[in-house]
Amino acid sequence: MATIEECRSALDRLSENLAKAEGDMRSAAALDRSLSCRITDLDITFVGRLADGRIQDVVTVPGTPDERAQIRLTMAGDDLVALVEGRLHFAKAWGSGRVKLEAALRDLLRLRKLL
Template identity: 80%
Template sequence: MATIEECRSALDTLSANLAKADGAVRDATALDRSLSCRITDLDITFVGRLAGGSIQDVVTVPGTPEQKAQIRLAMTGDVLVQLVGGELHFAKAWGAGRVRVQAGLRDLLKLRSLL
């Protein structure tokens, strides 16, 4: 089972990768939206903002935050680490129910290039 530190490191890596992206991926990350990533097996949620092409102002909160983010992800810590490490493809994990995504339709359409 991945630790909180490993999950935070994976999110930092993801943010750095998004900041270096170009083309359609860069366009998808140009959103300015609140973002949460719930780590189900650790009962924590990373809350931040997708803005300027990266994930910013990330804080860790216990459980599920009262205020819902505009883009919400949920998965286990191991899945997060595997996704960011390139060991698991997002579309396969999402199709298998290992990742849950909740967002508005426009955001989902914009984010599809990340998948």
């Protein structure tokens, strides 16, 4: 089972990858939205903001936050690490229910370029 530190490190790597993106991927990552990533097996949620092509101002909160983020991811810690490392394909994980993504339809359409 991935630790909180490993999950945080994976989110930092994801942010770095988004910042390096170009073309359509860069425009998809250029949203300005609140973001949460709930790690079910650790019962924590990373809350931050997707802005300027990066994940910013990330804090860790226990359980599920009271306020819903505009973009919400839910998964196990090992799945987050595997996704960022490229060992798990997002579409397969999402299709099998290992990863849950919730957002407004317009945001989902933009985010699909990242997937």
